Amino acid sequence: MLVTNNIDEIRQARWADPTASWGLVPTMGALHAGHLSLAERAVSENDKACATIFVNPTQFAPTDDLDKYPRTLQHDLDTFESAGIDLVFTPTPDIMYPAGFGTRVLVDGITDKLEGEYRPGHFDGVTQVVTKLFNIVQPTRAYFGQKDAQQTVVLKKMVRDLNFNLDLIVCPTVREADGLAMSSRNRYLTMTQRANAPVLHAALQRAADMIVEEGVRNAEKVRQAIRKMINQTPEAKLIYASVASGVTLDELEKIHGEILISLAVRLGETRLIDNLMLKDVE
Amino acid sequence: MLVTNNIDEIRQARWADPTASWGLVPTMGALHAGHLSLAERAVSENDKACATIFVNPTQFAPTDDLDKYPRTLQHDLDTFESAGIDLVFTPTPDIMYPAGFGTRVLVDGITDKLEGEYRPGHFDGVTQVVTKLFNIVQPTRAYFGQKDAQQTVVLKKMVRDLNFNLDLIVCPTVREADGLAMSSRNRYLTMTQRANAPVLHAALQRAADMIVEEGVRNAEKVRQAIRKMINQTPEAKLIYASVASGVTLDELEKIHGEILISLAVRLGETRLIDNLMLKDVE
Numbered sequence: 001m002l003v004t005n006n007i008d009e010i011r012q013a014r015w016a017d018p019t020a021s022w023g024l025v026p027t028m029g030a031l032h033a034g035h036l037s038l039a040e041r042a043v044s045e046n047d048k049a050c051a052t053i054f055v056n057p058t059q060f061a062p063t064d065d066l067d068k069y070p071r072t073l074q075h076d077l078d079t080f081e082s083a084g085i086d087l088v089f090t091p092t093p094d095i096m097y098p099a100g101f102g103t104r105v106l107v108d109g110i111t112d113k114l115e116g117e118y119r120p121g122h123f124d125g126v127t128q129v130v131t132k133l134f135n136i137v138q139p140t141r142a143y144f145g146q147k148d149a150q151q152t153v154v155l156k157k158m159v160r161d162l163n164f165n166l167d168l169i170v171c172p173t174v175r176e177a178d179g180l181a182m183s184s185r186n187r188y189l190t191m192t193q194r195a196n197a198p199v200l201h202a203a204l205q206r207a208a209d210m211i212v213e214e215g216v217r218n219a220e221k222v223r224q225a226i227r228k229m230i231n232q233t234p235e236a237k238l239i240y241a242s243v244a245s246g247v248t249l250d251e252l253e254k255i256h257g258e259i260l261i262s263l264a265v266r267l268g269e270t271r272l273i274d275n276l277m278l279k280d281v282e
Numbered sequence: 283m284l285v286t287n288n289i290d291e292i293r294q295a296r297w298a299d300p301t302a303s304w305g306l307v308p309t310m311g312a313l314h315a316g317h318l319s320l321a322e323r324a325v326s327e328n329d330k331a332c333a334t335i336f337v338n339p340t341q342f343a344p345t346d347d348l349d350k351y352p353r354t355l356q357h358d359l360d361t362f363e364s365a366g367i368d369l370v371f372t373p374t375p376d377i378m379y380p381a382g383f384g385t386r387v388l389v390d391g392i393t394d395k396l397e398g399e400y401r402p403g404h405f406d407g408v409t410q411v412v413t414k415l416f417n418i419v420q421p422t423r424a425y426f427g428q429k430d431a432q433q434t435v436v437l438k439k440m441v442r443d444l445n446f447n448l449d450l451i452v453c454p455t456v457r458e459a460d461g462l463a464m465s466s467r468n469r470y471l472t473m474t475q476r477a478n479a480p481v482l483h484a485a486l487q488r489a490a491d492m493i494v495e496e497g498v499r500n501a502e503k504v505r506q507a508i509r510k511m512i513n514q515t516p517e518a519k520l521i522y523a524s525v526a527s528g529v530t531l532d533e534l535e536k537i538h539g540e541i542l543i544s545l546a547v548r549l550g551e552t553r554l555i556d557n558l559m560l561k562d563v564e
Contacts, residue, residue, distance in 0.1 A: 018300035018301050019300050100390065101443050102391050103390065103439065103444055104387070105385065105387050106385065106446070107384065108385065131444050132443075136447075157384070161383050163414045163418045164417050165417060
């Protein structure tokens, strides 16, 4: 496994055999079983696979947790090696954003909702860095987790609008046994918070049951049910509960079609998100 | 020569032999000898060459000449065929900007000066469409004319900032015998305007002489000399005369380093631009 922060070396490795298909797994490191599942799928579906580890400053707001975002480089490299990754790109901010840098990639309309409303500029940083990673690695397929649902919707739109020549593949959220979605931020939770954290998934499950089992089509009723479950949980503070179109991310009145149910919750100091997609609700 | 408006067909042709190098010549059609020189160079320097013909609406302001921009498709295809071009992409606006489209690529800082000041949004349209063409064709080298000097500075910055894996090659401006830069808009000139149009190049030459031969280093003096020559010309209206850094495009007080001397002039209804680059002025 070649590990390098050098863009030319990445290109040399990537184009050594131009007929090889390549998978790309962009990460910010601090790997968990969710990342591992992306890496394993990239390895299995392509001739070669490249992972990237870069805590991208442009997708963090000044009030976000950039400085304390966990860095576990050796563990991450071991994980990628064990998954069969061929190439790991580990740039520094200076390499990605050298002096004089100033180009942005903006996906309009869907980036200022949900996460984008509470993390202004977040998705502009994501589309910027992912464009660069796509151009550096030029993968055949790129792998992202369903956990960051809005990110996958935004990036799919970017790929389509800008004609990136790759397939963007969304992989299922990997969960702990009690339903908590894997996240690099879970390690910040106290034991009590960790015990309460599965309420995010439980609230999503309750919402899905209301829609699928009980036939509820009033979106506000579903949002209310989510709010109630979160607000009854010690230390939990709801940031948003959303029942939206999976395409436009607009909040729905009446539930119909492809639905994204999502929420963000603060547990103590730690911000957690989770979501659930329902296809073809009639 | 394959001519198609189908992106999948372009990709199929481009990747039929993944080891082949490809040149790209993006144009808006209405070809003249300047475009031909780009096409010939792309053919000579690459295994294969692709040209594109697309009058891109997003780089025209509402007050610009989008509707009356010349369309000469059959002549353009003949020209590309004679130059040895392998592949021509001729999309419609619907193919490039389908319903729901909404992603922008913005180069900050240098796009709101010179042409950008007088054509707001122009370079945002250029970077948007060129990003798409780069991603559709994935060329080894892309060819642009020095005539659109600011465009080349903006696109070079975009290529560097976003890590496009290609060489952007700037080719010399091709001129008529009397010095007038080739332009698709020259055909709009009346006979009298055409007779007066070489004043743009003459003013640039005078400016270069002042700097190189006479040692003038006061940029405002040079701008004044350009203004004077244009304003003495019948039907000519100066839009701007610039003596700027070739890197930042900032107007200079003292002439030093890489210099872009440029101007925009309205001759009757027709807007013409021209420029001249001086390297390493001491």
